[in-house]
Amino acid sequence: xxxGFHSLVELIALQETQEAKNQGLADAxxxxxxxxxxxxxxLGADIKAVPFxxxxxxxxxxxxxxxxxxxxxxxxxxPFAKAFGEKIRTALRPFMECKQRFPxxxxxxxxxxxxxxxxxxxxxxxxxxxxxxxxxSDPRSRGIRLGDExxxxxxxxxxxxxxxxxxxxxxxxxxxxKKLKLDPKRDNLxxxxxxxxxxxxxxxxxxxxxLGAQPNDKANGGSSALDRSLGHLAxxxxxxxxxxxxxxxxxxxxxxxxxxxxxxxxxxxxxDSPRKRRTTCVETFTVRNQKSHLICSNCL
Numbered sequence: 001x002x003x004g005f006h007s008l009v010e011l012i013a014l015q016e017t018q019e020a021k022n023q024g025l026a027d028a029x030x031x032x033x034x035x036x037x038x039x040x041x042x043l044g045a046d047i048k049a050v051p052f053x054x055x056x057x058x059x060x061x062x063x064x065x066x067x068x069x070x071x072x073x074x075x076x077x078x079p080f081a082k083a084f085g086e087k088i089r090t091a092l093r094p095f096m097e098c099k100q101r102f103p104x105x106x107x108x109x110x111x112x113x114x115x116x117x118x119x120x121x122x123x124x125x126x127x128x129x130x131x132x133x134x135x136x137s138d139p140r141s142r143g144i145r146l147g148d149e150x151x152x153x154x155x156x157x158x159x160x161x162x163x164x165x166x167x168x169x170x171x172x173x174x175x176x177x178k179k180l181k182l183d184p185k186r187d188n189l190x191x192x193x194x195x196x197x198x199x200x201x202x203x204x205x206x207x208x209x210x211l212g213a214q215p216n217d218k219a220n221g222g223s224s225a226l227d228r229s230l231g232h233l234a235x236x237x238x239x240x241x242x243x244x245x246x247x248x249x250x251x252x253x254x255x256x257x258x259x260x261x262x263x264x265x266x267x268x269x270x271x272d273s274p275r276k277r278r279t280t281c282v283e284t285f286t287v288r289n290q291k292s293h294l295i296c297s298n299c300l
Contacts, residue, residue, distance in 0.1 A: 001027045001036065009036060013043045022049035032060045041070060048073050056083035056091045064094050074098055075108045084116035085146045087128060092135050099136065113137040114164070119146040121164040121180065124171035129179050139164035139180040140187070169195035174203050182211070189213035197225035200232050200258035215267035222270025229258050230269070
């Protein structure tokens, strides 16, 4: 195989076991030798013995198409999701072609791309968000991010299910959210506003409020976005939390800016329980001692 001696590979493969032929096929893929791939398959090597993700990760478009044409397993192990996660551009067009060629696999293939899109939306990778959107990924489908497949139980994974739009609100790059073409008529702006407030993404908060997001979305008339931003206040300076020392106003300026934007748009703080009220008061009191302008009304 390493010498590339085609006729010698053929002569030896004719005498070899099925396992050896399958291993030879894997080696041919790694060597990017389409001629040897074709030879070994013609001599009985099992196309499904080589994980399709290994084929995609080798970047060779002709080998990718050969495997697809000869019955590669496109679903097991989420090969396209893995390839997208590794930023294999040569996997994009075959993915789109497979969705058209194999309609019975379209939903499972779509789920792989959507999972990758959530990952890149969370990471703020505008290039790959753009590529996956072009390839047909759905920013509104709900599920786990690529990389969370082994997180806890199925029930645990269901609890962390999210959308690419929601993930885009956790990161700093507003262009990523815009690329996903948020639609105020279709999308839950209040839910997205709460996501952006979780890590106090001020520019995204302003953008969502400008589109008409209503901050006071709770049943009691309060703002879940304000709750989340307040929850982030005491944790923005991780060292202060770790070593139990006061948090300086400078360290929490980002969260303070987000809180001001929310309050200026009418956000109301109405905790869901007395215990939550006491916890939030303790958090804001630490900052108040640093001459913060945000003062809980119950602490005055």
